[in-house]
Amino acid sequence: VERKDAAFIASSLEGVDPADISLLLDEADSEQAKYVLEVLNNEISADVIEEFEEDTRKEFLNELSSEEIAQYIEEMESDDAVDAINDLPVRTREEVIAAIKDEESAAHIQELMRYDEDCAGGLMAKEMVVANVNWNIQQTIEEIRRQGENVEKLYSIYVVDDNEKLLGKVSVKKIILANAKTQIKDIYDEDIKSVETYLDEDEVADIMQKYDLVAVPVINLQGKLVGRITIDDIVDVITEQAEEDMQLMSGISNDVEEDDSIWAISKARLPWLLVGLIGGTFGAWAIGFFEGDLEKNAALAFFIPLVMATGGNVGIQSSTLVVQSLANKSAFEESFGRRVGKMLLVALLTGVVLAAISFGIVLWWKGGEEGLPSVVAISLICVVMLSSFMGTATPLILDKFGINPALASGPFITTTNDILGIIVYLAIANLLLL
Amino acid sequence: VERKDAAFIASSLEGVDPADISLLLDEADSEQAKYVLEVLNNEISADVIEEFEEDTRKEFLNELSSEEIAQYIEEMESDDAVDAINDLPVRTREEVIAAIKDEESAAHIQELMRYDEDCAGGLMAKEMVVANVNWNIQQTIEEIRRQGENVEKLYSIYVVDDNEKLLGKVSVKKIILANAKTQIKDIYDEDIKSVETYLDEDEVADIMQKYDLVAVPVINLQGKLVGRITIDDIVDVITEQAEEDMQLMSGISNDVEEDDSIWAISKARLPWLLVGLIGGTFGAWAIGFFEGDLEKNAALAFFIPLVMATGGNVGIQSSTLVVQSLANKSAFEESFGRRVGKMLLVALLTGVVLAAISFGIVLWWKGGEEGLPSVVAISLICVVMLSSFMGTATPLILDKFGINPALASGPFITTTNDILGIIVYLAIANLLLL
The missing domain is CATH 1.25.60.10 (MgtE N-terminal domain-like)
Structure with missing residues (x-):
């Protein structure tokens, strides 16, 4: 071809x-x-x-x-x-x-x-139809004709005063239905949402989504109309944001795609893997403290992965819920204490269920041998509570400091919870079995 | 108040x-x-x-x-x-x-x-302006006036024949600029994207995003125009989809929010925690096979968490990349074999780096004692390769069977990789240390 x-x-x-x-x-x-x-x-x-x-x-x-x-x-x-x-x-x-x-x-x-690429100024286009408040419909239609070539999609006509200050908008429907002599000032709608040039793209996306807008005018600090942002660009922002959060959650540190080079992908993946490795080393060091216990009872080591994995899963679940309710800023405005308190209740409920089941499993497999079933069950309750607390508190704290809370749903929380889980489990074993 | x-x-x-x-x-x-x-x-x-x-x-x-x-x-x-x-x-x-x-x-x-809520028919609204192909502009404007009350947002006028079959569209810009006597059939644009009522909402979202549409007409099997879908509903679909994927990744099985009841949250979280628990039990059982080795050398147990955590992290990273490139259907159309092959090369590269570092750490800490540094390093390379393979293959296979591949980035892959990691590590230790 x-x-x-x-x-x-x-x-x-x-x-x-x-x-x-x-x-x-x-x-x-x-x-x-x-x-x-x-x-x-x-x-x-x-x-x-x-x-x-x-x-x-x-x-x-x-x-x-x-x-x-x-x-x-x-x-x-x-x-x-x-x-x-x-x-x-x-x-x-x-x-x-x-x-x-x-x-x-x-x-x-x-x-x-x-303008910075990530703010409203960097998203906006200059192409739009602007009408002076003192024009009539005929003049506005002339302007549409003049701008017609440039403006691909026509949603609203923005109305400005002689200083280009944004006053409001007229819908195309009104233009079509109005008489040629009608004055813009008699029909325009003063009720208009606009964004400032410096507003972050995520906030622009929130506003357009909240008010179901297909286009939003952009004004500068003086209130002068300087451009407009259309929904297609915002859809891309929303999609990218979601991808970025997912990558953060999975511990990929740059924005890479599957079709990037092997080197680029490896480079994006190594940092968090190294953090995990260091975490694992700390875990090993923590287990080292209890070497004596392990030598006395090797079966103790069997359940390290179980306790660790449960802690990891619980932590990720908690932080994801918090991250999502932070993303819907509006949805849930509770105090730090109440959020953590609620999560701890959930943790207690799930922890007790998991503990009961694991008690049964360990009892059936190993017998009551040296209290192992109780150690596993009690550790699980403690670890689930602790991981829930970490999973809830970490994103809230990151968010306070202006860091993307999705980071907390990733390897960071898993690594921390792994180490904590190991220590809790072996410490409880040490206390109960000696 | x-x-x-x-x-x-x-x-x-x-x-x-x-x-x-x-x-x-x-x-x-x-x-x-x-x-x-x-x-x-x-x-x-x-x-x-x-x-x-x-x-x-x-x-x-x-x-x-x-x-x-x-x-x-x-x-x-x-x-x-x-x-x-x-x-x-x-x-x-x-x-x-x-x-x-x-x-x-x-x-x-x-x-x-x-219509089903999740398909195009369930998303569409009946409010739209439809013009017969034989009308002129004047008649169309009358129709806009008549429909004006119902149609909040006017983007395009859809053109149909006498049997209500969709033929094309006329932009509002053309309506404004045209003469009252102009015939619709002379100015309408035949080039129009439409969706069928039964199309899944995700596919509707893909189409609207790909072609930057603000509204898309919906037709039935006979090609008859039955409604239209506007972008604000699609933005909601995209956001919900992203939230759902994130929840799947974090092992939350129902759509819950932080402000749901304690009982609802616990119920959504327990299923995958139980899967993790069962996985942990299998892990314990696997370690049990090597009880003799552990009793001989308790230090072996120290590095179980390290190997396990690295496997888990690698698996999630790989599957997230695959899930994201599956979501951008267009982006990367490679064969199963090439994708897995590429991921294995990345795995080899990252695995060698991690192995070298961990070799250094273990050597420094434990000394050459019974070949432990080599065991940890070799295990890490194997586990990274294996986890990458699982992380790449699982979402591709799930996708083939029509299951949401995001499921594979969650506790499912972590649990599987945990067990595999433990077995690989202890088997290598058993081979090399005996």
């Missing part, structure tokens, strides 16, 4: 969505991709480039001259253009911006590049 | 967003909530009820008569109305539907109740 048959490529990709072409080309090499995109029209090619995975895009843009990149960039909305430019080496960035012919879009891109 | 001062409540809540009122009332008791909502106007009250947490809503609706419920239901969009009705006991449902005065919305609700 890639044998330079331009007409065939063009006709077979006609009507195919850019998102699908992008997937197809993600697997092809950069030169083939370049050839295909030259055959397609610039607007579709720009959409395809937007949809590329970050790695593919970097590699692909590397193959192009600054002028070629600029051509594609001009077809993108300003926020996507900035994302693409940020993938380039610093020198190429300057060249590309200089090569953009449309001065307005070059200015927009330069403005947006000033 | 709740001292029945109606005027005060009404004035202080004026202009407050229903989502915020809902949060406020979530904490109040049902009777107070009922009083406040009676003071507000019906439309706002309906919005507030929509935004309630499921538990609060159930409790609250319980306090109302069927007629009162019906009044609020009439103000909701059909998809939210169905969600609210589904919270009611079966008998009340019938009464409420009978009490709805608007026959059209009663019919809509009954139609939507037929």
